[in-house]
Amino acid sequence: MTDVPEYVSANLASWDERAPVHAKSPSYAVEKFVSDPEFLSGVVRFDVPLLGDISGKNGIHLQCHIGTDTISLERLGATMTGLDFSPSALLEARSLAERTKLPTRFVHAEVYDAPTVLAGEEFDLVYTGIGAICWLPSIDRWAETVARLLRIGGQLFIRDGHPMLRALDDANARELVVRYPYFEQPDALVWDEPGTYVETDHVFTATIGHEWNHGLGEMITALISHGMRIDGLVEHDSVPWEALPGHMTLDDDGEFRLTSGRERLPLSFTVQATRIA
Ligand SMILES: C[S@@+](CC[C@H](N)C(=O)[O-])C[C@H]1O[C@@H](n2cnc3c(N)ncnc32)[C@H](O)[C@@H]1O
Secondary structure (H helix, E strand, C coil): CCCCCHHHHHHHHHHHHHHHHHHHCHHHCHHHHHHCCCCCCHHHHHHHHHHCCCCCCEEEEECCCCCHHHHHHHHCCCEEEEEECCHHHHHHHHHHHHHCCCCCEEEECCHHHHHHHCCCCCEEEEEECCCCHHHCCCHHHHHHHHHHHEEEEEEEEEEEECHHHHCECCCCCCCCCECCCCCCCCCCEEEECCCCCCCCCCCCCCCEEEECCCCHHHHHHHHHHCCEEEEEEEEECEECCCCCCCCEEECCCCCEEECCCHHHCCCEEEEEEEECC
């Protein structure tokens, strides 16, 4: 990576430090992947009904983190490549592939550089999971990247935190209050976050994160303008992390939902699209 933007170096330092902590956390259940060859991550289990049969597909998982979702997709019969900019996340991901005896490939790249790093390789499936696109400044560049990674007829599957959820004040445990931009802004929201989303007593030194929100309409428009046909947009009343502390209940399916009035707000979404041009 040359001329690394500040948001990339800050976010990279943060993820590099968090990856080994996540790999040790029961939340990511790494040991279960090793002991049970059928085990799938909760995120992928949730996706299966919309994802359908992916066996035989050649897929790429953007922002694959420590590889638990990538390995799950491989277990569903796809041939998977995981891609991430964090060497320490990739170390964990490669170790998981080795320990589960799966041939999953992991590639080091910044998302927007993926088509160049992969030298024009084209895939049947681009998959992106929870907590990914908020680290990217431009949803249009992301959509262009996705389209360049797909063959004509190849499909995108993304489930992520809903932009309406990301616009809410997650520090207000009493009321749901809109505090942050819904629409993509040129400037990042910059956080100084001492912790992470798994329980740990690790004291982090890299605490600065740069994030962006992207409206659903902005994503759909960007995908269409890069030659993608929208096949589905589903808004869910759940999300797999405790996004609004004080307002949420953990259900048996591993998803958090609003404790009361869950019909008020979408918490995550799935978009499916096909490259047609
Ligand atoms: C929350 S994790 C991804 C989600 C996955 N659902 C999980 O929990 O395993 C976010 C990942 O995005 C990666 N990431 C963030 N910004 C990136 C960028 N610009 N290019 C490539 N990877 C990036 C981080 O290294 C991290 O592994």
